[in-house]
Amino acid sequence: MPILKLTKRAVDAIGPVEKPTVFYDSELTGFCLKVLPSGAKRWCVEYRSGAGGRSVGKTRMVLGSTSAMTPDQARASAKTTLGAVALGQDPARKRSTERAMPTFAEFGERYLSEEAEAKLKPRTVVNYRIYLHKHAAPLLGTRKLDALDSADVSKMHRKIGKTTPMTANRVVEFVGSVYRYAAVCGLVAKGHNPATHVQAFREQRRERFLSSAELGRLGDAIREAETVGIPWSVDKDQPNAKHIPKNGRTKIGPHVAAALRLLILTGARLREILELRWEYVDLQRGLLLLPDSKTGQKAIILNAPALDILRKIPKVDCYVITSDITGQPRHDLNKPWKLVSTRSGLEGVRIHDLRHTHASYGAGAGFGLPIIGKLLGHSQPATTARYAHLDNDPLRRASDQIAKALAVAMGDDAVIGEALNTHNE
Template identity: 25%
Template sequence: MATANLTKRTVDAAKPENADYLIWDDTLSGFGLKVTPAGGKVYVFQYRIGGRGNPTRRYTIGKHGALTPDQARKEAKALAAMVERGIDPRQAEDDAKAAREAAQRAADEKARHEGELAFEKVAERWLEHYEDEKGRRPRTVEQAKHVVNTHLLPALKGKPLPHITRADLQPIIDGIPVKYRASRLAVYAYASVLFRWAMERGEINDNPVRMMAKPTAPEARDRVLTDDELVAIWKAAETLRDPFGPYFHLLTLTGQRREEVASINWAELDRASAMWIIPATKAKNGNAHMVPLAPAVVELLDRLALAEQVKAKADKPDAKRWPKAGSVISLKGKQPLTCYSRAKRRLDDATEAGTVAAWRVHDLRRTLATGFQRLGVRFEVTEATLNHVSGAKSGVAGIYQQHDWKEEKREALRAWAANVAAIAAGHRPSQFVNDHGEADAAAWRAYIRACVDNGGKPVERGTGNVVPISAAKQSV
């Protein structure tokens, strides 16, 4: 084993051989020079941790040229001091490298958290995905945006998504008054969908909403307008300027959802067949829906079509020539009506004080369903008219029962429109009695059938306020 005092002269004098060889310094134990066949010269330090029974390890100090012998010797002395303290130089170097890499990863992750994983960035990406996925209805997308922008974003902006916990989310829900149960539930639901989406993408490890208590759902409403209330609302709507009056009349006569009526387009309507086809993209349940139009609805749409032609100064305006496209219910003639609360306030202001207890627009659908029942309409027809997927049309039954109930719906909606016209003219079911002076539903249904046969217009009942059932049946 060659030894020498490693100085610049001895290092420069070392010549390459056929294999690597080492020259050990004769003054500093473990300090040496490795010479390779290619002429490379590298300073090394060889040591043993824990006594002679343990294997030796070798640490590369650096290349000759980049280091002078004196600089390499100084480094070797520092390494020897570490060994004296029981520290493994190679392990220490590996640990230092690992610490540097960990620090860099932490810095990168912090930058990612503060950048692409900041709540507002993730929420923006999720909303884009939510809107495009499954062709969701505009109303659903708007509600998701409302929850994010109104409730989540003000509290979570700037926070990295992986750092958001239940403790951050619960105060958001608690901040919504308990009486607004639907809003509390909506925030919970949309937040859960957002965080689950991020979890499935690997951006977070768990959904913090998953372990939160689900807010109590609002009680199911069972509000049904009385005949007198329905008449008060109908007549108040007659006093409103377009499009508010027609909007509420269409809601009443068709029983369709608020957003579906507000966004009705001429392209969805066919006068020849008296049919409105709601596209699947607009329907709440994603199923295209046929809504037969009663004569009263056709008459209302004729008036709107004529007004539109007159406004456009069309040659030879014709009420029976409906536009091929465009919003039917619109404030400015282009965009569909979206100011639902404003429309409802206008109607409430126009309604005679004290005639109608607190109500919501959706109550009109429930009132139509209840009216159908009074008119003897089958449950399946009612569900089909409302575009519900219930036990009558779900599961296996929905696969095998493909009847569209189109004609039955047409008959039912004609009867309902005639019913509305009759009560608006002052007629009431209680005025139709049997021979014992008791109210008789059959007599009222017979009278409504007579009204349907009269083009939906009320027929004369004769003199007096009470009509015997025999007289009612004779009018059919």
């Protein structure tokens, strides 16, 4: 066990060794130099962790190579390490833990494969992958999981929120889910979740209800698209506009047209129609028996027009609405919806607004919110409450009673009464 004062001159004077040899410093106990037969020289520090004593084995931790650290730098690092040991810490174990700690991107992938895919709906997992790869990973991905704090997540939230506030909120929710699973796995302390205190952007619910006139134009556009086709709209300012054939038209198939009509007539969600299998359709009882949906197992009532549509759809696949790939559901209706909505002057209206329209007609007809909620498959009454302001029958009756009393007071009860009777009819 060679002992000498570890100075630059002394280190340079150490020649080749036949086996790994440790040279200990004569002034700082625990500070040493390990020399390998290859000629490599590494600064080290030795200590006994915990309570110390002869019963505790020594831990030797490498500080760095002689080419990267001077003797004075290595000695200072050794003093810092030994000071931490005196305070009850284990620097080598801490370093090992830090090196084993995954980055946010690495653990995000682990969360998706181990937790999300097993417990969440496939569509939610797809969205979570987008949140990770497109938004969170580019900003937080390389950071160690235990090194992120609320300030980091809040900064990401603000950056995404400059363009898409709603997406920013969803990404923060995803980050929160990742950290809750990290706590379960023992990688971070329970309660450590940097997404917890990030305040969400205010979201304005986008609800659009089509009027009778708008529904009429939409119906005309769907019929035109499935029969003669909708004329092409050519931008004459484009360089290749003159090469585009004249009088071109775009048609949609019977399955796409049926999907659009079913969305309007049933108020179903888009995925519930696009992923509808024939085995879920009970024409005799007039039901769509969905084994799974956004709110779990669900039955959708089929009214007479919806039943007529389903009876006329050609059965060419296991899915009611066919796609380009046999045995797989259609991914979306983006192109046909843009075609018919533009043709009917409904730019900016979303497919999901057809579901809102279905509910608004029910509310306007005086059906109670519990009935509308059951038809739409809402799991929470608060979800249906958004249509309460459209339930105008009670308000209309109240207004009529007030007007009648006012008319009597004004002496115009005969004229006003006749108008009210006509209105009620």
